[in-house]
Amino acid sequence: MRLRVEFTTEPFDLDEAPAHAVVAREVVETAGLxxxxxxxxxxxxxxxxxxxxxxxDTMLRKALTAGATRISLQVNVVEDGDR
Structure with missing residues (x-):
């Protein structure tokens, strides 16, 4: 089964990416997805x-530890034709 995850971390900072956002992005970029x-x-x-x-799991734990106060995510099953 293939899955697609979409997520955001808060609080937002439009001037500079907060530590929790950087950590969350690093997790997905290095997870082999x-x-x-x-x-x-x-x-x-x-x-x-x-x-x-x-x-x-790793993203949630690390982003919360790095200061995220809210993480919104959605996980969907990806059908072969959805790519």
């Missing part, structure tokens, strides 16, 4: 279920 897209208002990544779920 496919189609990673990071941006100032949200991040998206796809991959196998085990890889995505492991990255989400």
């Amino acid at each position: 496919d189609a990673v897209d990071v941006g100032p208002f949200g991040n998206t990544a796809e991959g196998g279920a085990d890889a995505v779920l492991g990255a989400v």
Whole structure:
């Protein structure tokens, strides 16, 4: 099964990326996921279920430790035709 995760961390800072946002992005960029897209208002990544779920667990723990006060995320099953 393939999954797509979309997430944002808060609080926002438009002048400089906060530590929690940097940590969260680093986790998905180094997790071996496919189609990673990071941006100032949200991040998206796809991959196998085990890889995505492991990255989400790590991202949540590290972002909260780094000061995130809210993390919004959505996980979707990706069908073969959805890519």
